[in-house]
Amino acid sequence: MNTQTSEVTDEEIRKLVVARLHSFPAGRKISIGNDGEFTKDELIKSVEKDDRIGKKIIQVQLSYLQSLKEQRFLEE
Incomplete structure (x- = not known):
């Protein structure tokens, strides 16, 4: 994290x-809506390239982390 500007x-x-993607189990595929199924390695490459699928994964992961921060899962 950039400590100068927070x-x-x-x-x-x-x-x-x-x-986070590296922690996913090997050999499993993850479905991304109508875009198809992707391996962990394919998703990592997409995130690193910052392509359309990578951006979707980033958005999903950030939403998940935000939910944890706000303790949404604990309230359900």
Whole structure:
């Protein structure tokens, strides 16, 4: 995290999402709506390239982390 401005850069977010993707089980595919199924490695490459699928994964991961921060899962 950039400690001077307390803002997280896009690169830092991509690194966080890639780290989270590395924790996913090997050999499993993840379905992304109508876009199809992707392996963990394919998703990591998409996030690193910042392509359309990578941006979707980043958005999903950030939404999940925000939900945890706000304890939404604990209230259900």
